[in-house]
């Protein structure tokens with residue numbers, strides 16, 4: 001390990017420069033204007049894998065390409081599947097960025113850019129740790145297989161098919177993903193559960209044009225008012241979601257989990273203060289961590305209707321649109337709940353309106369045994385790199401591929417997040433802490449021999 005440590009130390013500046021080059025590519029998967037940037041990012045990813053000593057290729061799909069990388073496959077070694085995504089969220093609103101989103105900038109111990117923590121910076125730690133092994137030892141303790149996609153932020157439309165079509169080539173003993181968060185600035189974590197998601201857009205249409213609200217208001221159904229009524233009906237006064245059957249399959253929190261989470265160093269006042277709010281509101285009877293990690297939710301993600309420009313305009317708008325998503329927990333069924341949500345909305349449609357519902361991407365929740373041999377291997381690697389033992393947490397975000405890995409490939413995932421909740425993922429001024437980039441890379445390098453020993457076949 002000394003040679004590895006030395007290599008990582010000596011190459012740290014180059015690694016950071018390469019991360020900054022990666023971040024300069026505006027690989028926004030949602031925006032068709034960035035199609036050529038997506039190609040460039042895929043090629044950059046492939047070149048990084050090649051530089052790490054792997055065979056790598058860019059594989060076209062019906063959407064954005066998938067990048068694959070593999071080491072030699074030694075039959076007596078466990079195989080680790082490493083997943084990440086090179087696509088990023090759109091950078092808007094641009095005027096809230098202190099420095100432009102695709103011109104990475106180093107400030108107070110962070111690199112700032114869209115994709116810094118989600119997921120280019122985190123993903124690169126594994127590529128660099130493999131590079132360190134191959135350049136110092138000419139070999140790796142495990143077989144590695146990289147699967148890096150460009151459609152994670154838009155629902156991974158082509159990934160499931162790819163997994164089914166290539167399930168033999170992708171056969172592995174464990175998967176590793178760094179696309180989650182630590183528990184705090186100096187408190188690494190392993191995430192053993194993620195929420196799932198369903199999402200849709202609902203469009204109400206009323207009169208065939210915006211109308212004078214004096215001449216017509218009161219007689220026609222106002223789509224904006226109707227939409228507000230619908231959205232307000234989604235929760236009761238106790239913060240419980242009102243979609244029929246919503247909680248039927250929810251696996252209750254165990255007393256042990258509640259007790260363990262209550263011991264985590266979490267200060268609700270500081271949590272809310274950082275967000276600029278005085279308090280929170282959610283399902284009665286649950287703490288903020290419980291609400292985010294283990295309880296299902298329903299959120300309005302976007303809302304547009306009528307006059308949004310300057311000053312007043314007395315109209316009855318013609319349309320109103322809302323984007324809605326629900327975070328789901330084990331053992332809720334995403335497709336059944338999407339139907340239930342649609343029915344809930346349709347049943348409340350006021351007269352004189354039409355409703356169109358466009359379903360968006362979905363994903364299943366996951367929950368792993370926090371005490372598996374692979375989890376213990378990861379704990380040891382992280383403790384060694386960070387100097388602090390990781391805490392075991394669940395998180396509220398979604399990575400749909402994790403459930404697909406289990407269902408299609410039969411493989412469980414280690415979610416080893418090197419990010420921080422304060423890294424502004426999906427927000428302006430996204431960033432990744434430089435020290436997390438370094439210790440994440442070291443933890444990754446230490447992980448491979450730990451996994452060989454824990455899952456060893458020889």
Ligand code: BES
Pocket residue numbers: 118119152153154155179180181197361362363395396397398399400
């Ligand atoms: N890296 C995130 C998921 C994440 C965020 C996990 C925070 C844990 C904590 C991922 O890139 C993401 O944004 N996922 C989407 C999924 C959706 C597009 C299907 C999400 O959670 O909204």
Ligand code: MN
Pocket residue numbers: 085118119152179
């Ligand atoms: Mn991500």
Ligand code: MN
Pocket residue numbers: 089118153425426
């Ligand atoms: Mn994301």
